[in-house]
Amino acid sequence: MPWAPDDHSLSMLVRRLESITHLSDEERQAILSLPVKARVLKANQDIVRDGDKPSQCCLILDGWACRYKLIGEGKRQILSIHIAGDIPDLQSLHIHTMDHSLATLTEATLAFIPHESLHELVLRFPGIAAAFWRDTLVDAAVFREWMVGMGRRSAYERIAHLFCELYLRLEAVGLAGEHRCPLPITQVDLADALGLTNVHVNRVLKEMRGQGLVTLRSNTLVIEKWDGLIQASEFDPTYLHLTKRAA
Amino acid sequence: MPWAPDDHSLSMLVRRLESITHLSDEERQAILSLPVKARVLKANQDIVRDGDKPSQCCLILDGWACRYKLIGEGKRQILSIHIAGDIPDLQSLHIHTMDHSLATLTEATLAFIPHESLHELVLRFPGIAAAFWRDTLVDAAVFREWMVGMGRRSAYERIAHLFCELYLRLEAVGLAGEHRCPLPITQVDLADALGLTNVHVNRVLKEMRGQGLVTLRSNTLVIEKWDGLIQASEFDPTYLHLTKRAA
DNA sequence: CGGACAATTGATCTACCTCAAAATTGGTGG
DNA sequence: CCACCAATTTTGAGGTAGATCAATTGTCCG
Numbered sequence: 148m149p150w151a152p153d154d155h156s157l158s159m160l161v162r163r164l165e166s167i168t169h170l171s172d173e174e175r176q177a178i179l180s181l182p183v184k185a186r187v188l189k190a191n192q193d194i195v196r197d198g199d200k201p202s203q204c205c206l207i208l209d210g211w212a213c214r215y216k217l218i219g220e221g222k223r224q225i226l227s228i229h230i231a232g233d234i235p236d237l238q239s240l241h242i243h244t245m246d247h248s249l250a251t252l253t254e255a256t257l258a259f260i261p262h263e264s265l266h267e268l269v270l271r272f273p274g275i276a277a278a279f280w281r282d283t284l285v286d287a288a289v290f291r292e293w294m295v296g297m298g299r300r301s302a303y304e305r306i307a308h309l310f311c312e313l314y315l316r317l318e319a320v321g322l323a324g325e326h327r328c329p330l331p332i333t334q335v336d337l338a339d340a341l342g343l344t345n346v347h348v349n350r351v352l353k354e355m356r357g358q359g360l361v362t363l364r365s366n367t368l369v370i371e372k373w374d375g376l377i378q379a380s381e382f383d384p385t386y387l388h389l390t391k392r393a394a
Numbered sequence: 395m396p397w398a399p400d401d402h403s404l405s406m407l408v409r410r411l412e413s414i415t416h417l418s419d420e421e422r423q424a425i426l427s428l429p430v431k432a433r434v435l436k437a438n439q440d441i442v443r444d445g446d447k448p449s450q451c452c453l454i455l456d457g458w459a460c461r462y463k464l465i466g467e468g469k470r471q472i473l474s475i476h477i478a479g480d481i482p483d484l485q486s487l488h489i490h491t492m493d494h495s496l497a498t499l500t501e502a503t504l505a506f507i508p509h510e511s512l513h514e515l516v517l518r519f520p521g522i523a524a525a526f527w528r529d530t531l532v533d534a535a536v537f538r539e540w541m542v543g544m545g546r547r548s549a550y551e552r553i554a555h556l557f558c559e560l561y562l563r564l565e566a567v568g569l570a571g572e573h574r575c576p577l578p579i580t581q582v583d584l585a586d587a588l589g590l591t592n593v594h595v596n597r598v599l600k601e602m603r604g605q606g607l608v609t610l611r612s613n614t615l616v617i618e619k620w621d622g623l624i625q626a627s628e629f630d631p632t633y634l635h636l637t638k639r640a641a
Numbered sequence: 642c643g644g645a646c647a648a649t650t651g652a653t654c655t656a657c658c659t660c661a662a663a664a665t666t667g668g669t670g671g
Numbered sequence: 672c673c674a675c676c677a678a679t680t681t682t683g684a685g686g687t688a689g690a691t692c693a694a695t696t697g698t699c700c701g
Contacts, residue, residue, distance in 0.1 A: 163603075163694085184574055187601055195603060198632075205432075216538070216542050218542060218547070218628055219546075219628060220544055222437070222546045223546075224542045224545040224546045226538045226541055226542075238483055238531045238534065238535075239574060241524060241527055241528040241531055242528065242532065242597065242635055243529050243540065244632060244635070246535050246538070246539075246632050246635070247631040269520075270520055271454060273516075273517055273523070274529075276520070276523060277488060280488055280523075280527045280530070281488040281489065283527070283530065283531060283534065284485045284488055284530060285489065286534060287530065287533060287534040287537060288489065288493050290487075290534060290537035290538060290541060291461075291463070291473045291493070291494060291537060292493075292539055294471060294537060294541055294544060294589075295463050295471040295473075297544040297545050297589060298471040298544050298586075298589025299469045299470075299471045299589060300465070300466055301688075301689095302688075302689070328693090333646090333647060333648090334647075334648065335650095336649080339545075341545070342541075342544060342546060343689075344544025344689070344690055344691080345647090345648085346649085346650090346689090346690075346691080346692095347689055347690070349648065349649060349650085350649090350650090350689090352648095353649080353650095361428050365698095370493060372564065381465055381466060385445075385491060385493050386493040388493070389519070493656070548656075549656075549657070580678085580679065580680090581680070581681095582679085590657075590658090591658055591659080592679090592680085593657090593658075593659080593660095593681090593682090594656085594657055594658070596680065596681060596682090597657090597681090597682090599680095600681080600682095612666090612667095615685075623652095
């Protein structure tokens with residue numbers, strides 16, 4: 148059963164886990180022999196929906212995704228943004244009913260892994276279980292930081308903070324460097340992630356541009372003044388709990 | 395080693411876990427023989443602080459606690475509210491540096507359990523590990539719902555939503571009933587949890603009172619119109635992932 | 642080249658904030 | 672039991688960050 152592309156996809160998972168914990172050869176082998184099914188989705192496609200009871204998790208190989216909730220008259224809150232290497236619905240392993248939806252933000256390549264196989268894996272290897280658990284805990288840490296933003300930071304600070312976060316997360320998986328990173332999402336998406344209006348996001352971006360803090364063109368974010376951005380948002384990367392990762 | 399009161403405290407943990415999963419006699423025994431140290435704290439005392447590297451977790455036996463972050467000029471965001479049966483810093487088992495603080499909101503009785511013992515426990519009993527993991531996942535689900543509130547709900551809806559949540563959580567552990575529950579925290583605390591100002595919270599409460607939705611006296615919340623509160627906040631309890639718990 | 646979507650701008654509005662003071666409550670000691 | 676203090680709650684007046692509504696412009700892509 149030659150699954151060359153899928154094997155490659157799992158090596159992404161191996162790398163991810165190795166950034167958290169040490170893997171024995173046996174553990175590495177077990178991960179690499181997980182059954183996976185890769186699929187490419189267009190932008191803005193739901194992957195799992197609020198209320199679903201999924202039987203698999205999805206590893207992002209390429210592209211961006213987000214978790215979100217809809218309320219009332221078409222209001223949307225984006226809960227988290229996910230990039231290559233993330234498993235945004237890992238929680239569904241232990242929480243059977245989805246309390247939110249998961250969708251692509253861009254065209255994306257996803258690897259689906261059955262819950263069953265993951266359950267076997269974590270039962271056999273407590274070290275892997277701990278690494279996965281930790282992963283969901285870092286997820287929660289990011290939720291907390293976003294809560295602080297929405298509850299207590301101005302729009303300006305919030306946007307600056309998100310840019311710092313995204314840059315560091317992308318850098319950690321080798322997708323950014325030199326204070327420049329992809330940002331392939333619309334201002335409406337940004338607004339929904341920040342609890343703002345797209346109009347207001349636009350005005351704040353204009354202001355930042357005017358101050359020479361950042362530029363934003365053709366889906367690329369260039370941070371002209373990293374220190375300024377850090378200061379403006381009182382950014383402290385501790386909550387990302389990034390360990391030195393191999394790029 | 396007669397530790398009568400502490401043994402009692404662990405039975406609270408047993409009950410909690412049994413609401414999530416089935417425990418074998420051996421597992422129950424292992425939990426009940428965890429070493430614990432109970433302590434009583436006054437209101438508004440820090441339990442763990444942002445930046446700390448704790449070596450124990452704390453189980454709330456009685457009273458209320460909250461997790462919070464401070465930013466800028468004395469701004470505080472409360473991230474979660476915790477009641478008896480909760481282990482608010484369970485995440486510290488796998489995330490070594492605290493990215494927020496934990497404090498009492500009222501006088502509270504806490505049982506401290508060493509990380510070491512918990513690590514041994516979850517290594518020996520994968521079922522218990524899964525139950526703890528799930529606990530932290532429900533935690534994250536509550537964070538997500540609060541994010542939706544702060545990002546997309548009005549002050550009125552947010553307050554109504556929080557009241558629904560607290561009532562159900564208290565009821566689930568037998569601390570509330572008949573649409574009446576303790577609410578032993580100040581309006582400043584409420585405001586910091588909701589991303590609002592105490593002044594504004596006060597005005598919205600007045601409005602709710604005027605509509606006969608709720609009354610709030612001597613640290614007790616009485617929900618006069620449960621359905622009205624549900625409607626006003628578009629409350630859907632799914633995210634609490636409450637399983638039927640023995641009271 | 643046309644069509645759809647995204648970014649930008651203008652004008653106006655309002656939910657919630659800020660500052661400040663007064664009223665109420667609950668706990669404490671005499 | 673009362674008087675007093677500190678912490679809360681409540682109310683008032685005025686200000687502002689960000690929302691809303693409605694065009695207009697720019698961009699990408701088939």
